[in-house]
Amino acid sequence: GQNIDQPTEMTATEGAIVQINCTYQTSGFNGLFWYQQHAGEAPTFLSYNVLDGLEEKGRFSSFLSRSKGYSYLLLKELQMKDSASYLCAAMDSNYQLIWGAGTKLIIKP
Amino acid sequence: IAGITQAPTSQILAAGRRMTLRCTQDMRHNAMYWYRQDLGLGLRLIHYSNTAGTTGKGEVPDGYSVSRANTDDFPLTLASAVPSQTSVYFCASSDEGGNSPLHFGNGTRLTVT
Numbered sequence: 001g002q003n004i005d006q007p008t009e010m011t012a013t014e015g016a017i018v019q020i021n022c023t024y025q026t027s028g029f030n031g032l033f034w035y036q037q038h039a040g041e042a043p044t045f046l047s048y049n050v051l052d053g054l055e056e057k058g059r060f061s062s063f064l065s066r067s068k069g070y071s072y073l074l075l076k077e078l079q080m081k082d083s084a085s086y087l088c089a090a091m092d093s094n095y096q097l098i099w100g101a102g103t104k105l106i107i108k109p
Numbered sequence: 110i111a112g113i114t115q116a117p118t119s120q121i122l123a124a125g126r127r128m129t130l131r132c133t134q135d136m137r138h139n140a141m142y143w144y145r146q147d148l149g150l151g152l153r154l155i156h157y158s159n160t161a162g163t164t165g166k167g168e169v170p171d172g173y174s175v176s177r178a179n180t181d182d183f184p185l186t187l188a189s190a191v192p193s194q195t196s197v198y199f200c201a202s203s204d205e206g207g208n209s210p211l212h213f214g215n216g217t218r219l220t221v222t
Binding site: 004030031033035041042043044045048050087089091095096097098099100101102 | 149150151152153154167199207208210211212213214215216
């Protein structure tokens with residue numbers, strides 16, 4: 001079967017760095033997405049990886065290892081507004097997205 | 110402002126009633142999707158449409174129907190609502206191409222009593 005695993009909840013301190021991990025099993029692979037979702041709001045796109053390696057975009061970076069079925073989202077210089085859920089989604093061979101349940105990130109001052 | 114508009118924002122519905130959730134986008138995206146989001150679960154695809162005039166079933170299509178008469182509109186209908194359809198419903202669209210990100214509407218919170 002196809003599935004995505006990511007931690008349910010993480011806590012970090014303002015100004016620190018946090019890494020949110022995601023492992024996936026899909027029938028074929030056409031890339032991995034990360035979305036941010038604030039409570040009560042819609043998910044918004046953060047990053048897309050299809051090749052191995054690190055993609056950096058400001059304070060946020062995303063890493064992919066296709067051979068390990070593994071990705072992580074790295075958030076640096078954490079701000080209170082980064083408190084949100086982070087959704088990992090892998091695209092299978094039919095270009096269908098398989099979604100994780102999301103990681104709720106709590107930022108403490 | 111370009112984007113996706115969903116209506117209503119929230120609704121309480123008696124079981125057995127019919128309900129249509131509206132979704133309109135002005136980005137001229139060909140692909141549109143309906144997802145439901147439930148606590149502890151990932152987003153689950155209900156129905157999708159790759160282009161006007163075509164629709165397809167997602168992971169959890171039972172009890173739901175869609176139509177795509179034009180590019181902009183993609184309504185979702187619950188023919189006879191049941192309590193298990195209590196959820197937050199998100200409409201999304203994307204440009205063509207497998208790696209195109211999804212743009213989501215603000216969601217409809219539906220409670221079936």
